[in-house]
Amino acid sequence: QSVMTQPPSVSAAPGQKVTISCSGSSSNLGSNYVSWYLQLPGTTPSLLIYDNDKRPSGIPDRFSGSKSGTSATLGITGLQTGDEAHYYCGAWDSSLSAWVFGGGTKLTVL
């Protein structure tokens, strides 16, 4: 059971928009930045969004992040088949003094 909750799966058609939610608590998302990680099939996780809404260089602006209170959202517009992957949210938990991940969401582009 993950400390932060994500939907196990989401799906949408190519070209459409999808959002992935991440629900936490006051000790993680409520008081620390959220970051998002992309794991393409068979590959290493990579940073997608950091500090709630910032994109590392090389990440297209089709990807966006937001946070409000104890919830965060990853948005992906203009879906491509290459976006099919697992997406994880992560944040520091001040009560646990540990980093926590969401359980991950599998995105399927139909």
Added chain:
Amino acid sequence: QLQLQESGPGLVKPSETLSLICTVSGTPVTNNYFWAWIRQAPGQGLEWIGIAYHTGLTYYSPSVKSRVTISVDTSKNQFSLNLNSVAAADTAIYYCARSGGGSINSYLEFWGQGALVTVSS
């Protein structure tokens, strides 16, 4: 360019100690960053194991805290993971990573390629 490379035995016997090293190239481990270990069991999500700073400061996941040690070797520009009393549930791909900043709550910016460790007799 920063590179992280995990190395260590791919097979460990139950009850023994899992030991991995992450060799860092492209930046000194003494820079103002934290160094982390994360694992992923087959078909499962990401599990954070712990994090260390070159001064010896460490934080560990409550789930493995009693069994784990992470240390930074500044002379070799490496950091290591030791997990003792392993069981089959510790079978996973183990990733090393570097934080994006000098704060303990900073994101995980760079990841190694991962090393598969199987616990089996």
